Amino acid sequence: MSIRIADVAQKAGVSQATVSRVLNGSDTVTARTRSKVMKVIHELDYQPNAAAKNLRSQKTMTIGVIVPDVNNAYYAEVIKGIANVAYARKYKIIICDTENNKDKEFEFVNLLMNRTIDGLVMVTPNLLEDEIKQVAAKGYSLAVIGKDIQHERIPCAFTNNVKFSIEVIRHLVERGHRDIVFLSGYADAVDSMERLEGYMKGLKEHELPFRPEYVEDGNFSEEGGYDAIKRLMDSGLPFTAVYAANDEMALGVYKACKERGVRIPEDLAVVGVDNNRIGSYILPGLSTVDQPKYEMGAVIVEKLIDLMNTEDGPGQRIFEIPSQLIIRGSSDYRRGE
Amino acid sequence: MSIRIADVAQKAGVSQATVSRVLNGSDTVTARTRSKVMKVIHELDYQPNAAAKNLRSQKTMTIGVIVPDVNNAYYAEVIKGIANVAYARKYKIIICDTENNKDKEFEFVNLLMNRTIDGLVMVTPNLLEDEIKQVAAKGYSLAVIGKDIQHERIPCAFTNNVKFSIEVIRHLVERGHRDIVFLSGYADAVDSMERLEGYMKGLKEHELPFRPEYVEDGNFSEEGGYDAIKRLMDSGLPFTAVYAANDEMALGVYKACKERGVRIPEDLAVVGVDNNRIGSYILPGLSTVDQPKYEMGAVIVEKLIDLMNTEDGPGQRIFEIPSQLIIRGSSDYRRGE
DNA sequence: GTGAAAGCGCTAACAT
DNA sequence: ATGTTAGCGCTTTCAC
Numbered sequence: 001m002s003i004r005i006a007d008v009a010q011k012a013g014v015s016q017a018t019v020s021r022v023l024n025g026s027d028t029v030t031a032r033t034r035s036k037v038m039k040v041i042h043e044l045d046y047q048p049n050a051a052a053k054n055l056r057s058q059k060t061m062t063i064g065v066i067v068p069d070v071n072n073a074y075y076a077e078v079i080k081g082i083a084n085v086a087y088a089r090k091y092k093i094i095i096c097d098t099e100n101n102k103d104k105e106f107e108f109v110n111l112l113m114n115r116t117i118d119g120l121v122m123v124t125p126n127l128l129e130d131e132i133k134q135v136a137a138k139g140y141s142l143a144v145i146g147k148d149i150q151h152e153r154i155p156c157a158f159t160n161n162v163k164f165s166i167e168v169i170r171h172l173v174e175r176g177h178r179d180i181v182f183l184s185g186y187a188d189a190v191d192s193m194e195r196l197e198g199y200m201k202g203l204k205e206h207e208l209p210f211r212p213e214y215v216e217d218g219n220f221s222e223e224g225g226y227d228a229i230k231r232l233m234d235s236g237l238p239f240t241a242v243y244a245a246n247d248e249m250a251l252g253v254y255k256a257c258k259e260r261g262v263r264i265p266e267d268l269a270v271v272g273v274d275n276n277r278i279g280s281y282i283l284p285g286l287s288t289v290d291q292p293k294y295e296m297g298a299v300i301v302e303k304l305i306d307l308m309n310t311e312d313g314p315g316q317r318i319f320e321i322p323s324q325l326i327i328r329g330s331s332d333y334r335r336g337e
Numbered sequence: 338m339s340i341r342i343a344d345v346a347q348k349a350g351v352s353q354a355t356v357s358r359v360l361n362g363s364d365t366v367t368a369r370t371r372s373k374v375m376k377v378i379h380e381l382d383y384q385p386n387a388a389a390k391n392l393r394s395q396k397t398m399t400i401g402v403i404v405p406d407v408n409n410a411y412y413a414e415v416i417k418g419i420a421n422v423a424y425a426r427k428y429k430i431i432i433c434d435t436e437n438n439k440d441k442e443f444e445f446v447n448l449l450m451n452r453t454i455d456g457l458v459m460v461t462p463n464l465l466e467d468e469i470k471q472v473a474a475k476g477y478s479l480a481v482i483g484k485d486i487q488h489e490r491i492p493c494a495f496t497n498n499v500k501f502s503i504e505v506i507r508h509l510v511e512r513g514h515r516d517i518v519f520l521s522g523y524a525d526a527v528d529s530m531e532r533l534e535g536y537m538k539g540l541k542e543h544e545l546p547f548r549p550e551y552v553e554d555g556n557f558s559e560e561g562g563y564d565a566i567k568r569l570m571d572s573g574l575p576f577t578a579v580y581a582a583n584d585e586m587a588l589g590v591y592k593a594c595k596e597r598g599v600r601i602p603e604d605l606a607v608v609g610v611d612n613n614r615i616g617s618y619i620l621p622g623l624s625t626v627d628q629p630k631y632e633m634g635a636v637i638v639e640k641l642i643d644l645m646n647t648e649d650g651p652g653q654r655i656f657e658i659p660s661q662l663i664i665r666g667s668s669d670y671r672r673g674e
Numbered sequence: 675g676t677g678a679a680a681g682c683g684c685t686a687a688c689a690t
Numbered sequence: 691a692t693g694t695t696a697g698c699g700c701t702t703t704c705a706c
């Protein structure tokens with residue numbers, strides 16, 4: 001095949017062990033031996049075989065990252081945070097794009113079991129909490145972003161959906177709105193459920209009634225948001241503001257409003273979540289909630305790596321990252337003025 | 338450590354070889370033996386060790402993908418194409434985000450040499466053509482997107498920058514423009530150079546003079562485009578259209594125009610490249626060139642995988658993917674009307 | 675400070 | 691159809 005450590009050892013007139021020591025920076029090698037070996041390594045253009053090293057050392061220095069969609073700015077930013085920290089700590093990352101397919105997600109988790117990767121970060125996983133716990137229970141190292149999996153060995157980073165949703169409602173009420181509709185994401189998405197919960201609590205805080213008919217499913221997509229808001233408009237229900245569980249759906253709302261001549265924010269205030277870049281370019285600017293995506297990625301992988309390399313317990317396990325309401329033109333208008 | 342193939346073999350009362358055969362779907366195993374082995378595999382929750390398998394079989398079923406920035410919609414889309422085809426062919430992918438850092442890029446190429454990955458796709462690499470050729474010359478499998486590396490063992494997919502840039506100029510000239518400025522990207526980016534070449538040829542085609550002072554460096558970024566167009570405006574040179582080598586810079590132009598009260602397209606026509614999603618949301622819509630990013634990723638990885646698994650030569654090596662000029666409001670206006 | 679040798683867990687050639 | 695056996699290329703005791 002190609003050139004092996006034995007070839008280097010032979011040519012340098014030392015043992016394999018010594019070459020290995022040089023390669024791995026052992027300090028028991030004399031400078032003279034080291035330079036002799038290095039010289040041969042360069043002469044032969046020797047590259048240590050990763051598989052052999054992995055097998056022998058029982059680690060791969062690789063972390064897997066499971067995301068629902070690499071093409072989504074939110075996840076891309078999270079990946080960036082993970083990648084940078086991982087790189088700094090000498091880890092490689094394998095990206096697994098599930099496209100919201102649970103079967104794919106299962107397959108990727110398997111990379112952890114078969115030791116292709118040393119650790120795994122799951123970003124807003126589709127797997128159930130119990131399924132994830134089972135993996136951790138087997139002794140594998142994993143961390144979760146966007147969800148709190150209640151297991152002592154799983155570090156989790158997330159924002160408080162309920163809290164910022166209450167803030168969104170407070171903001172809208174302050175601007176004079178009382179009839180606020182909610183566009184939800186996938187039925188089983190925790191994010192969507194928690195934002196709905198915040199919406200309900202926010203209404204309650206201001207003694208406004210919760211009306212189930214004011215909630216429509218928009219599937220977290222622009223198209224879904226477009227359809228959902230049209231259904232609500234067609235229903236004849238009166239409303240003056242919409243809280244969309246993400247910016248994509250809010251963009252769908254813009255589209256529907258444009259078609260129907262509904263003015264934002266005069267006729268309808270709009271608030272989304274995610275701080276998608278597009279929201280700051282469209283007119284009027286889209287009010288939204290910014291989540292520190294990069295930081296969540298960075299924090300959680302730092303923690304995961306620490307965990308993989310120490311005996312002791314997890315220390316801080318929960319990282320609740322503060323998010324921020326960004327008020328732009330789409331909602332910055334006092335109703336009735 | 339954990340459970341090994343020997344444990345399965347012993348408990349099932351067969352040899353390791355038989356277990357291996359079952360695992361790898363050999364058809365020489367009786368149904369009875371197979372089910373007996375499978376039963377034990379499930380009972381013991383056995384997972385074959387990837388490193389051992391990789392070492393023995395001399396492959397990892399993993400492809401590396403080097404991109405300048407995962408957070409860029411263009412590359413994210415390319416990755417998607419690569420990921421889907423790779424997944425379908427049972428390959429995993431390792432994403433390497435160089436952040437335009439050549440040292441990082443070198444490190445990632447090393448994954449190929451040390452057999453961490455079986456093949457490598459480089460998307461608009463920063464490495465020089467010769468450096469890339471050297472890797473291929475050593476017998477490693479790699480493919481390149483966005484650049485033609487002239488080496489018979491390196492498949493390449495790219496769009497014809499010169500060609501579509503000539504089209505852009507033709508479009509602008511047809512709309513009555515004669516004084517067209519060009520915003521270039523990084524000085525050493527091939528894309529930028531080729532688009533500049535197309536700009537020059539386009540001018541020539543219409544017997545318009547090429548004036549070096551009409552070219553400004555915008556560094557492929559929004560900020561850079563903003564600064565570049567302001568420098569041009571301040572220079573006092575008369576111009577009525579701008580061709581930006583990518584959409585990011587075009588967005589910078591929008592920003593500058595807004596600040597200075599320059600109307601798009603009446604006072605200044607704008608055309609970019611990449612078909613960034615934002616361009617279809619801003620007003621007026623940004624004219625741009627759409628490149629089939631997903632297809633480039635899909636086509637090239639398909640080819641790469643074929644190449645890694647066959648003895649014979651590369652067959653078709655060059656994949657020139659047609660791109661398309663999308664005319665939107667930012668340039669769809671006849672000068673002088 | 676360096677070398678000899680065992681073995682990580684698997685696959686595949688060969689034998690039966 | 692199944693078993694035996696020899697490595698894949700490295701790291702790491704244990705000697706010296």
